[in-house]
Amino acid sequence: MPESHPSFPETAERGRRLQPLHCEDLSTFAKSLRRELSDHLSAQGAPSDTAPSHLQLLNMLARAAGHRNLQALQAAPVTAVAEVDPWAATALPEPAANEDAAAPRESLSPNAAKALTQFDAWGRLARWPHKFSVQRLAMWALWTRFEPNRRYTEREVNELLKAWTTWGDHVTPRRELVEMKLISRLPDCSAYWKNPQRPSDEVQGLLRALRGQQKRPQRAG
Incomplete structure (x- = not known):
């Protein structure tokens, strides 16, 4: 199942919470989403088979994540969410052991x-x-x-x-x-x-x- 990680708090400026979403398996996530869509359509009296196909949903999710299509997403380098450190991109000298934190x-x-x-x-x-x-x-x-x-x-x-x-x-x-x-x-x-x-x-x-x-x-x- 997809696993979400709390990120930044609600801000008045943007009015929404930044909420990264980590998905262990995109195919399983797409299948679960399709079931939800089918159930929603049935509840609205629409044919459940009008929901996007599994492949269509995979491509939609890839585009929503900023990729051209599923193939482009699969070709992109994988970064583990739990390991991301925004400060790791810049190496700065470590302070001396006796340096005052202030x-x-x-x-x-x-x-x-x-x-x-x-x-x-x-x-x-x-x-x-x-x-x-x-x-x-x-x-x-x-x-x-x-x-x-x-x-x-x-x-x-x-x-x-x-x-x-x-x-x-x-x-x-x-x-x-x-x-x-x-x-x-x-x-x-x-x-x-x-x-x-x-x-x-x-x-x-x-x-x-x-x-x-x-x-x-x-x-x-």
Whole structure:
């Protein structure tokens, strides 16, 4: 059976809960969904055989997940949900054993300290900063959410940015990430990818502080 994992809390800005869905077996999930659809149609007085076929449902689910079809989904690399760590994409120096936990925040530059306040407790960018220099620092945090050595469709980029921002505008940060060359894309926007970069000391301080204040989603079980 499909297994869901609680993610981020309800937000007033978006009015809905971000709820990732982990499915152990897509075929079993599609069969169960088809039975539910057939029962629903019968209850409404419609012929139950008007429900999509098993293969049609598989392709629908693949498209809903951002893939062209079932074959494209099957060809995509598999990432275990329980192992995903959004901070793993950027290796940052570990603090010394005797370093005060509050030191990263205290040593932030004024712009980095301001950028830190733009994020909520779950690491999402809650507003578009007014100051240009703060905007650019905030983009580095979004850059860490992309996986290295992976091609994204524009839809996948949009969904990722929607998940890590809360004010309803994913286009602005996407454009800024490209302009900063933190991510690149093909001319027809059919593919995006993360560019390897070396964050400055100022950026690394911000990322460490943001990581330190971020709450981790609770997993079921």
